[in-house]
Amino acid sequence: MKLAVQSLPVSRSDHRDSSRKRTAELIRLGFYLSTATEPAEAAQHVIETSLEFFDWDAAFLHLYDPETDTMTELVNMDTIDGERIPVTSVLQDKSPSPLLREVMNEGGRLILRQHDNEGPMTVRFGDTTRLSMSLMFVPVRIEDRNIGVLSVQSYRTDAYTKLDLEILQGLADHVAGALARIQAESALKESEERLKAHARNLEKTVARRTANLQETMEELQHFSYALTHDMRAPLRAMQSFAQLLEFKCRSWNDPEALEFCERIKNATGRMDTLIQDSLHYSRAVLEEWPLRPIDLPALLRDLIDSYPELQKWKGAITIDPSIPKVMGNEAALTQCFSSLLRNAVKFVATGITPRVRVWGERRESLARIWVEDNGIGIPRRAQERIFEIFERATHRRDGTGIGLAIVRKVAHRMGGCVGVESEQGKGSRFWVELLAT
Numbered sequence: 001m002k003l004a005v006q007s008l009p010v011s012r013s014d015h016r017d018s019s020r021k022r023t024a025e026l027i028r029l030g031f032y033l034s035t036a037t038e039p040a041e042a043a044q045h046v047i048e049t050s051l052e053f054f055d056w057d058a059a060f061l062h063l064y065d066p067e068t069d070t071m072t073e074l075v076n077m078d079t080i081d082g083e084r085i086p087v088t089s090v091l092q093d094k095s096p097s098p099l100l101r102e103v104m105n106e107g108g109r110l111i112l113r114q115h116d117n118e119g120p121m122t123v124r125f126g127d128t129t130r131l132s133m134s135l136m137f138v139p140v141r142i143e144d145r146n147i148g149v150l151s152v153q154s155y156r157t158d159a160y161t162k163l164d165l166e167i168l169q170g171l172a173d174h175v176a177g178a179l180a181r182i183q184a185e186s187a188l189k190e191s192e193e194r195l196k197a198h199a200r201n202l203e204k205t206v207a208r209r210t211a212n213l214q215e216t217m218e219e220l221q222h223f224s225y226a227l228t229h230d231m232r233a234p235l236r237a238m239q240s241f242a243q244l245l246e247f248k249c250r251s252w253n254d255p256e257a258l259e260f261c262e263r264i265k266n267a268t269g270r271m272d273t274l275i276q277d278s279l280h281y282s283r284a285v286l287e288e289w290p291l292r293p294i295d296l297p298a299l300l301r302d303l304i305d306s307y308p309e310l311q312k313w314k315g316a317i318t319i320d321p322s323i324p325k326v327m328g329n330e331a332a333l334t335q336c337f338s339s340l341l342r343n344a345v346k347f348v349a350t351g352i353t354p355r356v357r358v359w360g361e362r363r364e365s366l367a368r369i370w371v372e373d374n375g376i377g378i379p380r381r382a383q384e385r386i387f388e389i390f391e392r393a394t395h396r397r398d399g400t401g402i403g404l405a406i407v408r409k410v411a412h413r414m415g416g417c418v419g420v421e422s423e424q425g426k427g428s429r430f431w432v433e434l435l436a437t
Helices: 012-035 039-053 098-106 162-199 204-252 255-283 296-306 330-346 403-413
Strands: 058-065 070-080 083-086 109-112 134-142 145-154 292-294 317-319 326-328 356-363 366-373 417-422 428-435
Touching: 012 039, 012 162, 012 204, 039 058, 039 070, 039 145, 039 162, 058 098, 098 109, 098 134, 098 145, 109 162, 134 162, 145 162, 162 204, 204 255, 296 317, 296 330, 317 330, 326 330, 326 428, 330 356, 330 366, 330 403, 330 428, 403 417, 403 428
Parallel strands: 317 356
Antiparallel strands: 058 070, 058 145, 070 083, 109 134, 134 145, 292 326, 356 366, 366 428, 417 428
16 A cells, blocks of 8 residues: 655645544544554554654554563555655564654654754664654553554654644543454453353253343443443544644643633543443443442532533522532542433423532432432333333433443442432432441
């Protein structure tokens, strides 16, 4: 595969068109990454997209295997005779260089040389007669695991900035999500095949237990898919758009706009952390969650400020400051009460303003937390099954049928339970009972 060389100067008058083009490239990248089925395919997409952001001469994305301490090439390109072409990696099946190991352990690295003998030693590949003068390296990480390094390089001096390094890290995080999905799908497929082969040779008792285990795995699969695909993919897009907006705002010298950009990045970073913590639940559904005392009124206020669909109803949600402290997990409680509050403001009759009250009561060693609304209510016949996955009380409103199932699963994992009191047309009162401190 060959990529034509482009080297066009960008003036101030071109900034708006350039930003629009980059936004379009990010949208296209998100689509391609969501459909990629092989790691090399995902890597190729991010390398091609990076060309729209940085006029690179060389680029690569290598994966790292900690068990063998070796690198594996996904994409490796250099400019030879005026064309960007794939070249053989000199690090294939070898241990990472000291520089790559430093990047994976400590974070992104920007190297700007003025002379050939400056800066750290780097490994030449492709056109070995020339030395890259401007280099960016960023780690590719899945949660807290280093899985590789993404790099773009230029033979020109001072070709990149620290902001470019941040944008490249955003692209690396973008492709990491796709690589995580591909790995999970591959592992799930292998697991299913092994499970089927094993089940055929088991006795009836073992087969029954295996069926129960498979049912649990399927529930976790739906839960993990909703988080990783439906939530983290748009979140990555928000982070990338915020970085692009910050790039434009710097040229306007608008401190207030820059502050807004920073708030967006902080909010998306916090949400990303909560999502990753929630994903830990799906992997540890049979393990005990670490519990600690939680100040629920503070958590609920932060939750409302972080969710756009709740922010606009902030004045309609009353939180009793005397709610007892509970023993819980912050990420799990966030997931639980975000589902309850979003349902409370969503399922109201047309033309009615939502009114939601959150309060609690002590019951010996337990705390029962109530979420009371003025919504459309739940028919009695549906109240026993609404906490089952994909079960819904009404199909006249948008919903996945997963939210209340997650509420029950999360409460159970923290040693609690859930329930509802409701009458159709007269609102609902959901309760979550947890250990009190």
